[in-house]
Amino acid sequence: MINIEYVILLIAIGGIIYARRALDLAGSVFMVIMGIIIIFTAGFNWLLLIFVFLILGLLLTRYQHNYKKDIGVYEGTRTIKNVVSNGIVPFVLAAFGNPAGFIGSIAAATADTMASELGVLQNPRLITTFKKVPPGTDGGISILGTTAGIIGAGIIGFFAYILGVYPVLTEALAIAVIAGTFGCFFDSILGAVLEKRNYLTNEHVNLLATVAGALLGNLIGLVI
Secondary structure, rough: HHHHHHHHHHHHHHHHHHOHHHHHHHHHHHHHHHHHHHHHHHHHHHHHHHHOOOHHHHHHOOOOOHHHHHOOOOOOOOHHHHHHHHHHHHHHHHHHOHHHHHHHHHHHHHHHHHHHHOOOOOOOEOOOOOOOOOOOOOOOOOOHHHHHHHHHHHHHHHOOOOOOOOHHHHHHHHHHHHHHHHHHHHHHHHHHHHHHOOOOHHHHHHHHHHHHHHHHHHHHHHHH
């Protein structure tokens, strides 16, 4: 019975997210479908960890949105492509009950989102050459963005422990911070080398970054 209540709550949240134009209709529906499956396979707490990422992303997307619009990097309403590229890896890992990989993938997505949304407020350097580039350049990194990304990954590790997804706080933090930071830098490298040359789209890069975070998260989980 309790799962049904969670499903109703999830559908309501999906409706609010769509009404607020944070996601388009297809993205909102797909998010709800993934969430329902996670509720019945891994549990509602695992879904809440994804919502931590979602809330952070939505808040930071709207931070300084006028400036972001002026320089052409404001995303506004995200589509189903964004939901799939950032959410499909955590969804699969949650369905199979893989906590370390789950945390690593979400931490990578969170770190990349926070680094991107706050990093544009500072003049970045290209990760492959360290030459100064305009804000929003694929592969651009900055001290502000990197710091925000690490903090974002740490937030995921903290909530993974609080929500009971991972039982040991220090291990949850280690998985999230290391895997999340690695995934964020991996995203930047792919952006500078492949996305900039139109070999990959932003969605491809995001997907591969969450895969990298999941793989490293699993590796760290085996070691610690």
